[in-house]
Amino acid sequence: MIKLINGHEKIRDIIFPFLHWNGSRKLLQCNAAPFYDTEGRFLGYRGTNLDITENQKILENLKLALNQAEENDRLKTAFLNNISHEIRTPVHAIIGYSTLLEDSGQNPEKRKLYTNIIHSASNQLISIIDDIISMATVEAGQEKINLSEFSLNLTLQNIYDQFQLKANEKGVILLLDKPLEDHQLMIKTDQIKLVQVLSNLLINAFKFTKEGTITFGYHLKEDVLYFYVKDTGIGISEEMHNLIFERFRQVDTSGIRQYGGMGLGLSISRAYVKLLGGDITLESKPGEGSTFTFTIPNVNAIKKMNPGNSLTGKEVVSVPDDKKTILIAEDEDLNYLLINEMLSGNHWQTIRTNNGVDTVEMCKTHPEIDLVLMDIKMPEMDGYEATRLIRKFRKELPIIVQSAYIHEEGRRRAFEAGADDFITKPFEKTQFNKVIKLYLAKKQLIRTYNI
Ligand code: ADP
Numbered sequence: 165m166i167k168l169i170n171g172h173e174k175i176r177d178i179i180f181p182f183l184h185w186n187g188s189r190k191l192l193q194c195n196a197a198p199f200y201d202t203e204g205r206f207l208g209y210r211g212t213n214l215d216i217t218e219n220q221k222i223l224e225n226l227k228l229a230l231n232q233a234e235e236n237d238r239l240k241t242a243f244l245n246n247i248s249h250e251i252r253t254p255v256h257a258i259i260g261y262s263t264l265l266e267d268s269g270q271n272p273e274k275r276k277l278y279t280n281i282i283h284s285a286s287n288q289l290i291s292i293i294d295d296i297i298s299m300a301t302v303e304a305g306q307e308k309i310n311l312s313e314f315s316l317n318l319t320l321q322n323i324y325d326q327f328q329l330k331a332n333e334k335g336v337i338l339l340l341d342k343p344l345e346d347h348q349l350m351i352k353t354d355q356i357k358l359v360q361v362l363s364n365l366l367i368n369a370f371k372f373t374k375e376g377t378i379t380f381g382y383h384l385k386e387d388v389l390y391f392y393v394k395d396t397g398i399g400i401s402e403e404m405h406n407l408i409f410e411r412f413r414q415v416d417t418s419g420i421r422q423y424g425g426m427g428l429g430l431s432i433s434r435a436y437v438k439l440l441g442g443d444i445t446l447e448s449k450p451g452e453g454s455t456f457t458f459t460i461p462n463v464n465a466i467k468k469m470n471p472g473n474s475l476t477g478k479e480v481v482s483v484p485d486d487k488k489t490i491l492i493a494e495d496e497d498l499n500y501l502l503i504n505e506m507l508s509g510n511h512w513q514t515i516r517t518n519n520g521v522d523t524v525e526m527c528k529t530h531p532e533i534d535l536v537l538m539d540i541k542m543p544e545m546d547g548y549e550a551t552r553l554i555r556k557f558r559k560e561l562p563i564i565v566q567s568a569y570i571h572e573e574g575r576r577r578a579f580e581a582g583a584d585d586f587i588t589k590p591f592e593k594t595q596f597n598k599v600i601k602l603y604l605a606k607k608q609l610i611r612t613y614n615i
Contacts, residue, residue, distance in 0.1 A: 172198045172206050179216065190217045215324070239412040239427075246412075246426045250292055253424075254285035292588070297430045298360075299411060302435040308572050309354045309439055313464075316349045316382070316389075317342050323359060323380075325580040327366050336373055341381025344467065351389065351463040357436040358460065361444075364429040365393035365456045371423050372399030378451070388442075389463050400448040407433045428453070432548070433458075441470075488512045488534045488604050493523040493550065494566075495542045499589070503537060503566075506593045507600070520545025524553045527561065535603055538583065540567040540574060548581040555582035562603035583608070 165178050175196045192500040196211025226404055265278040291583060297436045301307045331338035360427040362380060369378045376396030383390050400408065402417060407413050411431040429569040437444045437458045448454035490507065495518040504514055515533070517523040521544045536554070540547040551563050568589040575586045587599060 169209070170277060174198070175209070175211065179220075182213075190215055190394075192216065193219050194416050205555035241411075242414075242417070243426060246414075247292070249340065250424060251289065254288040256294075257285035258282050258289075268498055278354060286590070292426065294609040295426065295432065298432045299428050302432060302477055307435070307439060309577075310356065310572055310576065311352055312355055314355050315354045316351050316465075317344065318383070319355060319359060320362075320380075323362055323366070326363075327370070327378075330370055331378070334370060334374075336370065336375060337377040339377060339379040339381075339439075341379055343381070343383055349384070350466045353389075353440060353460055353463050354436075357440060358372065361433040361458065362391065362393065364433045368453070368456075369393050369397065370531055371425065372454070384465055387463060387465055388459055388461045389465070390457060390459055392457045394453065398452040399450040399452050399454055400446065401450050405446050408446075414522075419543065489530070489532050490514050490600070491517065491526055491533045491536045493517045493520070493536060493542065493547065494539045495519060496539075497522070499539070503591075506596055510597065510600075519543045520547060520550035523547075523550045527554045533561065535600065536563045537600075538563055538565045540565060548577050551578065551581040551583050564599065564603065579590055 166182055168175050174195050178194045179191055182192045184190050192213040193216045194213050199207050199210050201207055260373060261278045261281045265275060268274040268278060320340055320342060327338055366380060373395040378395045380393040404415050409430050414427045414429040425585040434444050441461045442459035444458035446456050490512050492500055492503050492514055500516055507514060517526050519542050538547040538551055547565055563583045563585040564585045566587050566589060567574055578586045
């Protein structure tokens with residue numbers, strides 16, 4: 165601009181910073197032309213200085229929004245590519261190995277191997293669907309908190325038991341750090357969300373750790389629980405520490421897809437932790453492992469010296485030998501067969517109904533029924549209504565609602581109707597039997613999550 169002025173040239177749309185007398189910084193856009201006296205001597209400039217500070221801010225915000233939109237677009241494309249790959253992999257395994265299973269004749273080892281592969285591919289598929297649904301409900305602001313009181317150590321122990329298998333397979337050491345081991349620490353928070361966050365972090369820890377140790381645990385300070393999941397894996401560079409909590413973000417964008425995943429686990433985890441009033445942070449360096457820490461405040465922690473009557477899958481339960489009768493309310497033949505098969509080997513008698521009306525009637529006319537496994541979606545009358553009606557005349561009868569719906573709403577409605585517990589299909593046989601035994605032993609079970 166100085167150059168233009170010195171040369172007495174026209175000034176067109178030149179933007180320059182300006183310090184206002186009140187101290188604020190402004191941006192001015194100058195348009196001016198030199199003017200001269202009658203002898204042609206330069207007198208100065210005539211023109212306008214337009215204050216464009218606000219416009220400029222708007223422009224910058226628009227640019228940012230555009231960049232963000234382009235970045236979102238890129239992430240969405242990456243997500244769609246990932247999801248297609250993530251879904252195809254287990255589906256191909258299921259199709260491929262079920263064909264092999266058909267052809268495997270009577271070779272028991274092969275059959276076992278193929279069945280295991282089909283089983284784990286199916287679980288993988290379910291967890292992908294769960295993640296997508298969780299993400300959608302979080303984004304729609306539909307995710308609700310469901311508070312219940314439960315034993316922290318026992319919940320963590322259950323998680324530990326599930327991941328221990330993986331640790332053995334991978335040759336990685338898994339440690340659970342429970343500083344309040346000797347007490348029965350009861351806390352009040354959303355158990356399902358807590359378990360999901362810890363599971364997501366552990367799944368990642370296993371995915372990104374080839375050897376060494378994975379430790380998870382907690383400590384309690386002034387009614388705030390501090391959880392951590394620490395691994396000796398590949399680590400994460402500083403510039404990715406915040407970004408990886410955004411949906412669809414992954415450190416590895418090389419397209420080789422060495423580790424798989426959809427980039428949803430951490431964003432769901434962060435959303436859950438925030439819903440519970442806490443925060444999640446990361447400490448990590450490439451090659452030196454990672455430690456994810458999150459807090460959950462106001463957990464109403466109570467230390468009970470006596471575990472009391474809370475039960476978990478860890479407890480050895482002996483069911484009296486007299487014959488037990490279980491009513492399976494299930495309209496889908498395949499589901500019924502599966503449940504019946506899972507209960508086999510216990511010498512229990514099972515009866516089946518395939519709609520809500522018959523289920524209520526059966527409970528009325530058969531006082532020998534010891535437990536009901538209640539499906540939700542049934543013709544004529546759904547499982548909620550059937551549960552509600554049965555509760556009117558059999559208050560003590562354990563009713564376990566079983567459903568493929570993972571949504572909180574279903575769980576809440578089941579408990580409101582009077583169910584004792586809610587389990588999500590597909591079940592894992594051992595855990596399923598443990599829950600049934602617990603109720604048959606007429607003890608009170610901590611409401612379990614997703615077995
Ligand atoms: P996903 O694991 O499905 O890709 P996440 O949201 O759980 O999605 O994780 C996002 C990314 O963060 C991962 O792809 C990975 O690059 C990085 N990450 C998460 N946890 C770890 C860990 N324990 N060690 C190394 N990198 C991790």
